[in-house]
Amino acid sequence: MRQNLIHRLSRLSPSIRTWLTDRLPVETIDNHLKNKMVPRHRHTLWYYLGGLTAFFLMVQILTGVLLMLYYKPTIDGAHQSVxxxxxxxxxxxLIRSVHSWAANLMIAALLLHMVSVFYLQAYRPPRELMWMSGFILLFLILGFGFTGYLLPWDDVAFYATQIGTEVPKSIPFIGPTLVGLLRGGEDIGEATIPRMYTLHVFVLPIATLFLIGVHLFLNQYYGSSKPIKTPLKGEDIPFYPNFLLRDFxxxxxxxxxxxxxxxxxxWGLGEEADLLRPAPEGVKPEWYFIxxxxxxxxxxxxxLMIDGETFLNIVLMIGGLIVFLLPFLDRKAKNEERNKFILITGTIIIVYCIGITISAYM
Amino acid sequence: MHALRMFIILMILSSFSSLQTGSHTIDSVPYESNVVVISAGEPFNNETKIEFPSFSYRVTLLLYFVIPVLILVFFIMIKIRQLDHTVNDDPPNSGLSS
Structure with missing residues (x-):
């Protein structure tokens, strides 16, 4: 017999069980948990990536809270406190090292998760909102990486953030204001650390946790998507507890x-950032911005008579909008057909990103 | 099964307690002195000196963490197998498949 929530509660003493069942909608929760089934097929492996990203996020929250106990978000205290x-x-x-490594692994898992959803065309109806919430989550998680990178206030972080904050400057109309808000002035300095810190530990976590709630609710409601024209291997398995244990x-x-x-x-720490020192050769932003x-x-x-940076920003904004609206643009996927044009275009972009990242490190 | 669970819990607790009170106390961690650490593999030279515990201490620490996690994973895999058998043993139309 399948072990459900009610079965688990039956192991408790009768008085505790009665107390809980009187106060909590145990049957409703159990029915909700039972609702989600996971199909078994040759691409089932990709289903683990979303949970893996969530795991790394939990590690980030836990280690981040511990780091907050000692970190000082001031220009004099940041480097010394780290x-x-x-x-x-x-x-x-160890805590700091786990926080830094988990950040990178989380972004890697999230990017792979997005890529897998793209190739399995799991964004097709009725899961459009899942894709869109996931797309916004990707930007929020990249925001964590960007804002957290400056906080140790070492040479690498300082110059990489300086380069990174130059890019949005050329966004038409809002670019300079956006950069000014991020930096707290013309250049990165005393006002930048508290801004990045506030974004990193308060604004981004609230927005991320809210969107993760939406994303998980939709995931629970719709269940896992079955890939187009892929034969299934036997019956679907329940997410709770069978697939959840696989996740663990x-x-x-x-x-x-x-x-x-x-x-x-x-994870190491470089020399303290010096605002007056010229940027050394070979400074690069984090790998996911490469x-x-x-x-x-x-x-x-x-x-085309436009500044190069502005051109790139316009292309990125249009490209981002296309990806965000992909479930509505891919009409073939709606009819359970594979859209070769979209898959080939996506593959070219992914290969380009991997290729140019490798070339930057060689 | 209950004894095995207790064993895992004790193993995890003993891992931490031995780090605190055993041969590697926090105060006597054999630090590697004057280690020049280059941040995250970046190409240019940094001069900041920060100290990490010695490599042997770190390997010991890694084992203290990894062994209990591997044991835990092993028991999770046994549980997965048990659950999969119960799913397969369920008669058709038992309400398990949607």
Whole structure:
């Protein structure tokens, strides 16, 4: 017999069970949990990526809260407090290292999750809102990476953020205001750290948790999407508890990978940022911003009588809007048909991003 | 099964307690001194000196974490197998499949 919530409650003592069932809609919750089924087929592996991203996010929240106990978001205290966390706080080096590595692994898992949803065309009706909420979540998570990168206030973080905040400057109409808001002035300085910190620990988490709630609710409501024209392997399995335990298994392995990286290759800290020092050679933003940064460096200064940066920003905004509205544009997917044009175009963009990222590091 | 659960919990607790009170106390962690750490593999030279515990300490620490997690994963896999058998054993039209 399948172990459901009611079955689990039956293990409790009768008095506690009665107390709980009198106060909580146990049957409703149980029925809701039972609603979600996971299909089994040769692409089932991709279903783990969403849960994996959620796992890394939980690690981020936990380690982030611990780091907040010692971190000082001021120009004088930021670098020193991070050095103090690494050198003096018991297991501080480990917590900070786990936070940094998990951030990268979370973004990698999220990008792979988006790619898998794209290739399985899981964005097709009725899951348009899931795709759109996921797309906004991607930007929020990248925002975490961007705002968190400056917080240690070392050389690399300072110059990479300076380069990173230059890019939106050329967005028509709102660019300079946006950059001014982020930096708290013309250049990165004393006002920038508190702004980035507030975004990183307050604004972005609230927005992210709200959207994750929406995303998970929709996921629970619609269940997992079946890929187009893919034969199923037997009956669907219940998400709770069968697939959830499979998720936990993957989380266990992910946790081991995270610990191996964090302990054997602890995240370092560069020299404290000096506003007066010229930027050293070879500074690059984080790997997930490399495609945009590298594309900018190879573009000519003027394209179609428009400034190169402005041109790239316009292309990115139009491209982003197309991806955001993909469920409505892909009409073939609505009819359970594979859209080769969209799949090939997406593949070219993905290959370009991977290729240009590799070339930047070589 | 209950004894195994207790074993896992004790193992995790003992891992932490040995780090605190055993050969590697926090105060006597064998730090590697004067380690020049280049942030996140960036190409240019940084001079900031920060200290990480020695490699042997870190490997020990890694094992303290990894072994209990692997045991936990092992039991999760047993549970998955048990649950899958119960799903397969359910008669048709039992309400399990949508």
């Amino acid at each position: 050095a103090y966390i690494i050198n003096e706080v018991p297991f501080g080096w 298994r993957i989380w266990g392995f992910a946790f081991i990978l995270l610990l191996c990286l964090s302990i054997l290759m602890p 495609p945009m940064y590298q594309t900018l460096s190879i573009l000519p200064s003027q394209i």
